[in-house]
Amino acid sequence: MPVIRCKYNKEHRIKYVSHLDMIRTFQRSLRRARLPIAFTAGYNPHPKIAFGPALGVGITSEAEYIDIELEETIEPKRFIQALNAAFPRGLSISKCMYLSKGQKNIMSICEGARYLFKFSNGNINNEEMKKTIMSGLDEIIKKEEIFVTRNTKKGHRKINIRPLIYGIENIVIGTAGLEIEVLLSAGNKGSVRSEEILKILNKFAGTELKLTGVHRKELYISDNGKLVPPFL
Amino acid sequence: MNQPVNLTEDILMNVEKPVRYIGSEYNAIHKNHEETDVSVCLAFPDVYEIAMSHLGLKILYHLLNERNDVTCERVFSPWIDMENTMRKENIPLFSLESGYCINNFDILGFTLQYEMSYTNILNMLSLGKIPVEAAERTKEGPLVIAGGPCAFNPEPLASFIDVFHIGESEEAVLEIVDVYKDWKMDGGLEKQELLSSLSKLNGIYVPKFYHISYNDMGIVKDFVIKNDAPEKINKRIVSDLDNTFYPKEIIVPFMQTVHDRIPLEVARGCTRGCRFCHAGIIYRPVRERSKEKLIEYAEALIENTGYEELSLLSLSISDYSDIENLIRELMDKHASSRLSISLPSLRADSFSVGLAKQVQRVKKTGFTFAPEAGTQRLRNVINKCLTEDEVLSSVQSAVDSGWSLLKLYFMIGLPTEMHEDIEGIVNITKQISGYKKRLKVNVSASTFVPKAHTPFQWEKQDSLEVIKGKQEYLREQLNGKGIKFSWHDPKTSMIEGVFSRGDRRLNKVLFSAWQRGCKFDSWSEHFRYNTWMQAFEETGVNPGGYVYRERDIDEVLPWDHINTGVSKGFLINEREKARKAETTMDCRREKCHKCGVC
Numbered sequence: 165m166p167v168i169r170c171k172y173n174k175e176h177r178i179k180y181v182s183h184l185d186m187i188r189t190f191q192r193s194l195r196r197a198r199l200p201i202a203f204t205a206g207y208n209p210h211p212k213i214a215f216g217p218a219l220g221v222g223i224t225s226e227a228e229y230i231d232i233e234l235e236e237t238i239e240p241k242r243f244i245q246a247l248n249a250a251f252p253r254g255l256s257i258s259k260c261m262y263l264s265k266g267q268k269n270i271m272s273i274c275e276g277a278r279y280l281f282k283f284s285n286g287n288i289n290n291e292e293m294k295k296t297i298m299s300g301l302d303e304i305i306k307k308e309e310i311f312v313t314r315n316t317k318k319g320h321r322k323i324n325i326r327p328l329i330y331g332i333e334n335i336v337i338g339t340a341g342l343e344i345e346v347l348l349s350a351g352n353k354g355s356v357r358s359e360e361i362l363k364i365l366n367k368f369a370g371t372e373l374k375l376t377g378v379h380r381k382e383l384y385i386s387d388n389g390k391l392v393p394p395f396l
Numbered sequence: 397m398n399q400p401v402n403l404t405e406d407i408l409m410n411v412e413k414p415v416r417y418i419g420s421e422y423n424a425i426h427k428n429h430e431e432t433d434v435s436v437c438l439a440f441p442d443v444y445e446i447a448m449s450h451l452g453l454k455i456l457y458h459l460l461n462e463r464n465d466v467t468c469e470r471v472f473s474p475w476i477d478m479e480n481t482m483r484k485e486n487i488p489l490f491s492l493e494s495g496y497c498i499n500n501f502d503i504l505g506f507t508l509q510y511e512m513s514y515t516n517i518l519n520m521l522s523l524g525k526i527p528v529e530a531a532e533r534t535k536e537g538p539l540v541i542a543g544g545p546c547a548f549n550p551e552p553l554a555s556f557i558d559v560f561h562i563g564e565s566e567e568a569v570l571e572i573v574d575v576y577k578d579w580k581m582d583g584g585l586e587k588q589e590l591l592s593s594l595s596k597l598n599g600i601y602v603p604k605f606y607h608i609s610y611n612d613m614g615i616v617k618d619f620v621i622k623n624d625a626p627e628k629i630n631k632r633i634v635s636d637l638d639n640t641f642y643p644k645e646i647i648v649p650f651m652q653t654v655h656d657r658i659p660l661e662v663a664r665g666c667t668r669g670c671r672f673c674h675a676g677i678i679y680r681p682v683r684e685r686s687k688e689k690l691i692e693y694a695e696a697l698i699e700n701t702g703y704e705e706l707s708l709l710s711l712s713i714s715d716y717s718d719i720e721n722l723i724r725e726l727m728d729k730h731a732s733s734r735l736s737i738s739l740p741s742l743r744a745d746s747f748s749v750g751l752a753k754q755v756q757r758v759k760k761t762g763f764t765f766a767p768e769a770g771t772q773r774l775r776n777v778i779n780k781c782l783t784e785d786e787v788l789s790s791v792q793s794a795v796d797s798g799w800s801l802l803k804l805y806f807m808i809g810l811p812t813e814m815h816e817d818i819e820g821i822v823n824i825t826k827q828i829s830g831y832k833k834r835l836k837v838n839v840s841a842s843t844f845v846p847k848a849h850t851p852f853q854w855e856k857q858d859s860l861e862v863i864k865g866k867q868e869y870l871r872e873q874l875n876g877k878g879i880k881f882s883w884h885d886p887k888t889s890m891i892e893g894v895f896s897r898g899d900r901r902l903n904k905v906l907f908s909a910w911q912r913g914c915k916f917d918s919w920s921e922h923f924r925y926n927t928w929m930q931a932f933e934e935t936g937v938n939p940g941g942y943v944y945r946e947r948d949i950d951e952v953l954p955w956d957h958i959n960t961g962v963s964k965g966f967l968i969n970e971r972e973k974a975r976k977a978e979t980t981m982d983c984r985r986e987k988c989h990k991c992g993v994c
Contacts, residue, residue: 177420180414180418191704196699221414252422252650254420377405
């Protein structure tokens with residue numbers, strides 16, 4: 165059965181919709197779009213869909229991915245049109261592509277994600293602040309271990325998140341505040357929470373910045389050891 | 397120009413389930429207030445996931461929005477964490493669509509579904525910067541109206557609501573909007589004129605035009621009508637359901653709501669005549685939708701919502717005249733798109749083999765049915781005339797049709813109840829659970845609360861001690877394998893009883909309780925019995941007078957001016973028959989009992 169992989173945006177107020185609620189939203193949007201979707205068998209049949217790594221509540225994205233199994237192939241353009249018309253405001257498919265036989269689902273091959281973080285705290289646009297922040301970011305990069313405490317099912321656990329931070333780029337400090345792009349581990353390799361990035365930035369820069377926005381810019385899969393987006 | 401309230405990301409990220417407050421759902425309707433003449437805000441006094449399960453709200457929302465000159469939006473109770481933040485940040489209560497403060501709307505309409513929601517109503521008014529007391533409102537703020545089942549005894553809310561609508565709203569709500577629009581367009585008129593015009597509509601009760609006083613026993617002493625208002629307010633019903641509006645699209649919430657599926661209202665009313673049942677009286681006479689119309693609505697709703705489940709709604713679904721064919725046709729049409737159909741509780745005596753066959757194709761959550769009482773005698777008293785054989789054979793049919801979870805509903809504290817009736821609950825449950833191995837039986841015993849306009853409206857409720865004793869007995873006895881027993885806090889039932897048969901003296905009690913922090917009273921973790929008792933004490937009102945006193949047949953009851961169409965004579969007759977354990981057959985199947993409604 166053909167599987168179509170879609171890249172979609174999640175923006176505006178829909179950013180507050182949790183991952184679980186998104187699953188239901190997709191299921192119903194697919195039904196409204198009257199697309200030839202494949203259903204699971206059994207007592208509670210639902211559309212056969214596989215999501216990429218969950219997006220935290222409050223985070224927007226231009227690079228969410230979902231694999232949808234169909235009963236028959238339909239023209240990608242038609243697919244996008246039908247589904248976009250059936251979506252609530254804030255969701256839209258930007259691209260889609262059929263997978264070839266044997267290709268694994270997006271969650272199992274996803275290894276990284278690029279996020280745009282926006283911070284502010286009043287007057288940040290001065291030379292001193294810039295120096296402080298840059299040195300803080302340098303500190304983070306230099307470290308091999310940065311521990312955070314997470315409250316898991318097994319209780320509080322100390323986790324070293326430094327190896328999960330692949331890189332920090334495109335640093336912009338301006339009147340709006342600080343913007344950085346952070347390449348983080350995603351999917352099976354583990355993930356980092358936005359609050360943790362905020363915490364360690366403030367810790368190493370000695371600042372009291374507040375998070376004003378998080379946006380996922382792209383997901384990455386591994387291709388011959390390199391991280392590349394799922395669609396080239 | 398109105399502005400949306402400043403609901404920041406900071407606020408939304410720090411409350412539970414921010415999705416409750418963002419609106420933006422598929423099929424939500426956003427209009428420009430500047431381009432319409434009347435703005436209505438429908439208010440359900442509970443939290444989003446409860447409010448969005450309510451069918452009435454869906455019907456009125458889409459009905460009103462069909463009009464080009466009306467904007468209709470929604471507002472619900474913010475959860476406690478959000479309310480605290482709103483009060484702290486000075487954010488007033490806002491509608492989901494435009495985000496405007498609710499005091500900017502022309503009409504604010506509350507639905508009265510259960511008495512334990514009343515404190516939330518006062519809370520919403522306060523949060524919406526609307527004077528809680530109707531007498532303090534000016535024509536600048538919204539007209540505050542209320543409807544729904546509890547409006548049939550409006551008195552406990554009389555000082556907080558401008559206008560009550562009694563009965564079914566599909567036609568009346570449009571009349572209300574028209575009267576309002578005329579008054580508004582005229583510009584120079586006072587609020588009094590608006591109220592007068594509205595009180596001339598059928599089914600409208602303006603409490604301001606009635607001066608009611610009570611003696612120390614709580615019995616109506618004076619009843620003075622002003623302004624040419626009607627002596628009795630007759631309920632509204634829609635006579636032809638097939639030609640009454642039903643939405644072909646409904647909002648699809650993001651989050652999981654209590655009922656998260658397509659509601660298909662199959663019929664209204666029920667004449668089985670169970671004597672405790674308020675709905676059975678207020679929704680008479682029985683009216684059905686035709687199978688063809690239902691199939692048409694189902695098709696449109698499935699297409700427009702993408703829901704995977706559809707539920708057939710009616711007070712007594714198996715009494716729908718064409719139920720087997722309806723289910724069969726719906727399944728034939730939609731099974732391939734994996735639609736599942738669910739049924740609310742089925743009457744154990746009309747669960748025929750034919751119905752069972754169709755119902756086999758249907759989603760099986762739990763097979764629900766309500767014997768209500770544990771012995772034949774008591775069932776006859778309440779006129780739920782199921783025989784034990786009927787109960788057992790229905791259980792067998794259900795289990796043989798594939799159900800493995802049964803839900804049984806009983807009541808305790810019924811009139812003339814004796815210990816052997818409570819034993820009867822245990823007996824039936826054990827018999828049922830013994831029918832098959834690994835059969836799960838969930839038994840629920842709620843506390844009987846006598847309701848206004850029913851044959852039991854004169855009865856007294858069991859005291860807290862007596863109820864607790866019965867619950868303890870059931871807890872001890874219903875301990876078999878696969879049996880789960882649940883019960884309700886008798887204190888909640890007591891307060892519910894006070895308000896369901898209350899009068900205007902409760903206005904100040906309600907205000908006091910709310911001021912002292914009572915809200916979300918139907919949520920067990922928030923219900924504060926002691927605070928309620930403080931409110932009663934502070935205001936000098938004795939709650940026992942409402943619930944623990946058997947009322948006299950000749951008393952003027954606080955709700956007598958509201959007419960359900962069913963005569964008091966009929967209720968009295970039914971009450972007498974109850975005391976003799978005599979039954980009254982369903983008038984659809986046998987003769988007319990002249991209840992008065994047709």
